[in-house]
Amino acid sequence: MALYNVDGIVIRVRNFQEADKIVVLLTREEGKVEAVARGARRPRSRLAAATQLFSRLRAQLFSGRSLDTLSQAEIVESFRQLREDLVRMAYATYACELMDALLPERQRHEAPFLLLLTSLHLFNEPDLPPEPLLRAYELKLLSMLGFRPSLTACVGCGTEAVQQNGSVRFSPVLGGVLCPACSAEGEGAVRLSLGALESMKRLLDGDIRRAHVVRLGGEVAAEVDQALSAYILVRTERRLKSKEFLDTLRV
Ligand SMILES: [Zn+2]
Incomplete structure (x- = not known):
């Protein structure tokens, strides 16, 4: 199993099995990574404090077949x-x-x-x-x-989306403003x-x-x-x- 180190932020946490947590980390190096933190719900676990939402960690993980494991974590910022x-x-x-x-x-x-x-x-x-x-x-x-x-050109036809009566229409489905024709x-x-x-x-x-x-x-x-x-x-x-x-x- 390969070990790797990341600079990451905990963006989701959920309980897993009896004493574990599953955390989703947004990392600088690997993007979004999901990992199990074994024993993290035990009060004396070294991972208990680190595996809270918003914690920024220097973390060591090893990759597993289905799920990676968070093996070590040091809190860099906790955003208290x-x-x-x-x-x-x-x-x-x-x-x-x-x-x-x-x-x-x-x-x-x-x-x-x-x-x-x-x-x-x-x-x-x-x-x-x-x-x-x-x-x-x-x-x-x-x-x-x-x-x-698209906030300038009409998302329907590409022309400048001129306003009518001081407003424009924005289409959430198309993701931008619309000209009067569209x-x-x-x-x-x-x-x-x-x-x-x-x-x-x-x-x-x-x-x-x-x-x-x-x-x-x-x-x-x-x-x-x-x-x-x-x-x-x-x-x-x-x-x-x-x-x-x-x-x-x-x-
Ligand atoms: Zn248009």
């Missing part, structure tokens, strides 16, 4: 504030679950790891509003995985005001560390949420529990 603030924890939990839902296993790209790591640092900052950060995270993650929404056939399309569209463009292409300067409030926040949530649902094909929980906190 995220665990102590319910709202921030809800945002970060959803960020992890979305990553898990969208990212296939063992894709060796460093970008998703770096995006999640940066986002956890930012969610961990008590002074930064989490909403624009989450939207930037969603948009950047979708882009990274080949689902970049709007007629855009089933399930939602309305985006120009303010909401502009915010999405800035969050998609700007530096995520500056996401907080994009003001997302009231009607604009609701429109962005409606469009993005519908688009993400098309990609994940199921409602994420953590998103439903987050929505109950935000009303």
